[in-house]
Amino acid sequence: MDGELNSGIGGVSRREFIQFCTGVAATLGLSPALGVRIAEAATAPGRPPVVWLSAQECTGCTESLLRSTHPTLEHLILEAISLDYNETLQAAAGHQAEAARHASMKANHGSYVLVVDGSIPTKDGGIYCKVANRTMQEHVVEAAAGAAAIIAIGSCASWGGIPSSGPNPTGAVGVQKILTDKTVLNIPGCPPNPYNFLATVLHFITFGKLPELDHKNRPKFAYSRLIHENCERRPHFDAGRFALEFGDEGHRQGWCLYKIGCKGPETYANCPTILFGDVGPGAWPVGTGHPCFGCTEEGVGFTKPIHALAELKTVSPPTAFARIAEDKGQGITPGAAALAAGLGGAAIGAGAVFASRLGKAEQAESGEHADSGNPE
Amino acid sequence: MSAHAHAPVGGRLVTAPFLVLAFLAAIALALLAGRFVYGLGAVTNLNDGYPWGIWVIIDIVIGTAFGCAGYAVSLIVYILNRGEYHPIVRSAVMASLFGYTLAGIAVMFDLGRYWNFYNLFLPWYAQPNSVMWEIALCVAGYITVLWIEFAPTFLERFGLHNAREKLSRVLFIIIALGVLLPTMHQSSLGTAIVILGHKVSPLWQTQFLPLLYLSSAILMGLALVPFESVLSALGLRRQLETGLMGRLNRVILAVGAIFLAVRLGDLLFRGALGHALAGDLQANMFLLESALFIGGLALLARQQARRSARAQFVAAVTLLMAGILFRINSYLVGYEPVNGTWHYFPSVPEMLVTVGIFSIEILLYLVFVKKLPVLAKHA
């Protein structure tokens, strides 16, 4: 294994490959030291087999994956995993391809990874998407039976995506709706960032389990923060500088796009931090001047109109808000209490002393009056 | 010669109490230097919930109520024609002089932007709807009136008989003003609370506040006379004026009865008396305040007690405390700041400044009675 690592993989030097794996570790929020372990796992013999089913989809997810450059997709599918079935990338076709898939599923029963892109039609018996004369519903259920892990890639597979938006003529749903008794890891996005997929797969083959998921079964390393939180235009939001129309002064100045419908404040994804296409800063929708439309968020992307205002999630209390009634002012301090008590006590004491002396003086005076009548 | 001739008490000026008072006054002056260099916040605990602290409520609102001795006695002697109180007019006017002059000075260091204070007297900036403006003008006017009213004492001391003679001829106008002005601003000190609206507990918030403040100011001014008489009798080894004070106490009793009737009648009429049993700080302070008023007056109600110097003294002190508490309660305890949870208790330097102010007052009293013909000579 060391030898293989040292000799490099597919034209990538060992140094470059370790760097990549360290990068994956960082994407996953893991210690850089684990990068070496990921590298070892990715180059271990007996690469994990992957079966990739495509339902009602546009191939955008696969296209996006093809754009990944560190490593390139071919490194992943030729060196790290064994992609046993993918309608876009496989060389085989027709019965041959079906036979290869079934052979792989049988041979690797219980250990292969099932990846699904595209939504599953359920209306009219699911006849709107068929491969090899069988509905996608049947394919998915069959493939899921022996899968060690199920990954739904793209918004369509995650929760229905475009095909499911009203009036949803095919009754499209996400994979989870079909496989209600299984855990389906969702990597939504239209398309999703390829590195979120790569990192998930490498996490699985390294640790033998899926990464930590959020309540929508999305890996937390990629979907735990709002776009709004890491957006480079956030200072404009905080300062109240908004683009009001496409092409207006504010838009050209690169101001916040919230007022023209940016869904960043209610969409969870790491777009602003890992960007797209490996071409440097600004390479993501908001960076190019288009409001985020919330593709990773069920109920937002393909559901809310682009111009509709987002519902802010990040600022829900208790995030840094003054309360209605803040506690202010200096109450009683021990020193002040002592002084006040001392003054009060002194006054009462003096009063008492005077009152008692008064009694004596009165007696004395009445006595003196009897004598001379005048003390002077 | 007059039956009530006045004479300086004489005696050494620099005594132990004198030094203690001077020391306290020096501390206050040093702290005030801090206030003018670093701002009010450096010395006081004032905040936007409690923008008025003890420098206003004790130094000014209570200080001028103490200063009502001259007003109350003038009212009785010159307006209600009770000549027998003549012997105490001069010392009462002097008490007012100090109370008001020092309150006027205290205003200057409580004002955040004191350098603008003269705007109060510029007609084009005046805001006659402001209760505060009326108080400021009346107090300033009354301080002037008091100095003129007290001027005979100085003129006498320095033998300026001609000037004194001339002054005597117009003095009745000054005396009339000296009754009018406190009537106006002491009632206005109560009106000043009306605009606070719901920020003041129903136990104190009423449109009767002007009448309550006026009657309690007269009450405090009158109670201060036997109080001061006893203190000076003991402190300066003078004869007690028990007989005279006993008659004065009948007037105190009458004014106190008016106050109590209005106070309780108003609370009953507004149905606010239930708040008195809430068991919280405000309710308890109200009960304490009322108990002091009733207790002090009850003590004077007995004819026998009115003849005892000790009972008179205790009653005077009780009524003074009641008046003080009424003012503190209506301005501070019964006051509930809005828009936040606010805390205020005077800071140590803040209290020391107030202590210093009252020290100066006593200090001046000692100097004046020793050097000027203020107290009646027991000839």
Added chain:
Amino acid sequence: MKRRDFLKATAVLAAAAPATGQAALMREPKSMPPQAIGMLYDSTLCIGCKACMSACKEANDLPPERLPEGGEWNTGTWDTPLDLSPTTYNIIKAYVNGTRAEKDRAENGYAFVKRHCLHCVDPSCVSACPVSAMHKDPLTGLVSHDPSLCIGCRYCVYSCPFGVPRYEYNDPFGQIGKCQLCSHLLAEGGIPACCDVCPTGASLFGPVEQLKAEARRRLDAAPGTELEFPRGEIGSDRPTHVATVGDYQQHLYGDRELGGTQVMYLSGVPFDRLGLPTDVPDVGYPTLSEGVQHTLYKGMAGPALLLGGLVFLARRNIKRNQADDPLFTDEDTEPDAAAQKEEKDS
């Protein structure tokens, strides 16, 4: 005679005081100025972005506010004011309850509120200010403050029923600070900075009458339906946006409270939860305090009459008793007497 005098004086005092009831003496409530402008703040539209706070500081050239260390939260962070202050004219506060699960819900929910000057129709601060440093514009009704006149008595702070004006206690030359609805921007044809930047139109500027009609439109719309909301200034050509109608409290705060305010509130949670006083009369408190003052001092007739009476009585009584009076009778107690006494004492 003496007793009668006393009773007479008492009667004068009693007559001067209100004879019946709490609001017996009342100055006529002030009416809305003819060209009143103001603001409608809709808590259900507010997203708590605080853009208004930041724009306010920029427009009014106010420094950021650093909280002192050692507080309960947010200590030492940059410009996160806890409350209004002389350098914070506008603040977004949050009402929170229980799990804070849902916006604009009183129980287990949360809501935002924007606090600043409400520009009362009958402002206490203007009535309280002794030197006209607080001023209500007779046309637009905006309440502004002029520090060059202010004597720093803080009676405005003390009297404001909403706790808005604030004073700088830690400055020897401190000033009162409060929202003036960006009068300086209005003079240049602009609108208040907070309304200008508000992304949802939660702060909406405009003539009070139009704002009240807009509030009525929102209150009349069925909760949950879609409605178009103007942004910035009502009736302007700024882009509007469509949002869901909130579940409003069926009342426009400021419509009648304390004689009405020119800044008005709509909310999904009861107004008192947002720190706005609700148990208040429909007239401003100045009607009561000025009611007392105007009754007692109408044309200064009362005091003049009283003074006349006092002068008469004083003159008569002095003449009668002059011989007895220490203020009038010369005495032979001069320095030598005092000196003798001093000798005797020492």
